[in-house]
Structures are given as C-alpha cells and as structure tokens.
C-alpha cells in the first residue's frame with residue numbers, strides 16, 4: 001500500500017487530495033502518516049533517511065520514497081490516468097503542469113519568506129522586511145490565482161478536481177495565516193469554499209484536522 005508522509009495544513013495536502021481522489025475512483029487505499037513539523041519530526045534520522053531534505057511530502061511506493069510534489073503528482077496521474085488528477089489531452093495537461101510548476105517553484109517559496117524569514121536574512125529589521133515584501137508578492141500571486149478561478153469550469157483545469165485545485169486551496173489558507181484577508185479575494189474564496197465540499201478534498205481536510213478559516217483580524 002502507498003504511504004504518504006504529510007504535515008497537517010502543509011503543501012503535502014496536494015498529494016493527499018490526489019490519493020483520496022484515487023481511492024474514491026479506484027478503491028486503491030493508502031496509508032497516511034502525520035509528521036509534526038512544529039516539533040521538528042521532519043529532521044529525525046528516520047525521516048531524513050526517507051527524504052534527506054527533511055521536508056514533506058514523501059510518498060512511499062513499494063518501499064521506495066518519492067519526493068517533490070510535482071514528481072509525486074505526475075507519478076500518481078500516470079499510474080491512475082482514469083482519475084483525472086491532470087487533464088488527459090497532452091496540450092491541456094501541459095497547460096495545467098505550467099500552472100502547477102509555477103505554484104510549486106514561485107508561489108510556494110514566496111510563502112517561505114513570510115513563514116520562515118530567518119531562512120533569508122539575519123536580524124529583526126531585515127527579517128521584517130523580507131516578510132513584508134513576501135506578503136506583497138504572495139498577495140499578487142493570489143490575485144493571479146483568482147483570475148484563474150474566474151474561469152473555473154467548474155475546477156481550475158476542467159471538470160474534475162485536479163492537483164492544481166488542491167494547491168490553490170493550500171495557498172488561500174496560508175495567505176490567511178500571513179495576514180491576507182480572503183474577503184479581498186471574493187471569487188477565489190468562493191471557489192475554495194466550493195472546492196472544499198468535493199468529497200476527496202473534504203476527506204483530506206478532515207484527516208488533517210484543518211479549517212479554511214485561518215485569517216484573524
């Protein structure tokens with residue numbers, strides 16, 4: 001059985017939704033192992049043996065670890081093409097991958113500037129500036145995702161819940177944690193609320209014990 005190592009509310013939510021969608025469509029079950037990131041469980045020798053980078057997610061398949069969201073989701077889509085984790089048509093799939101890659105290589109690291117400014121600068125003032133600039137950039141990325149949500153039909157890459165949708169949900173939650181009020185992104189917010197009701201998404205939310213309401217005034 002495949003096994004996912006995930007951190008509640010972390011980016012590992014994306015393959016988590018994918019695995020729930022696979023389970024619903026094919027009956028293929030998976031094991032889910034929570035990793036408490038705030039307790040540093042991702043830096044234990046056992047975990048580093050799975051992923052030397054000390055990050056979630058890791059998907060263990062036939063006893064072998066696979067890391068990186070894009071690689072994990074590409075594998076799951078190719079292994080279970082009937083689920084529609086990404087569009088089947090080559091051009092549509094490449095377009096979805098283009099958005100997915102941007103989310104993983106640009107939007108996601110921007111949030112790291114907000115959440116872990118100490119990775120980028122020494123001293124309180126410098127870190128506050130890294131964070132301020134990070135919030136500004138992250139907000140502009142969320143606005144771009146909102147323009148995608150305006151065209152959702154009904155999901156971001158078509159008629160099935162895809163891994164791109166799951167990432168979009170993660171980012172709106174993170175924005176709230178970073179002080180970005182989702183009320184300022186009404187189309188995106190409504191989209192995510194609707195998405196959260198889709199059975200595979202609802203199942204992953206329930207297992208992770210997370211809520212969409214992360215913004216505090």
Ligand SMILES: N[C@@H](CCC(=O)N[C@@H](CS)C(=O)NCC(=O)O)C(=O)O
Nearest residue numbers: 010011037054055056057068069070
């Ligand atoms: N590019 C990596 C990013 C993974 C990543 O940044 N994971 C974060 C959670 S969203 C993590 O494990 N952070 C723990 C830490 O920094 O110690 C991927 O796609 O898997």
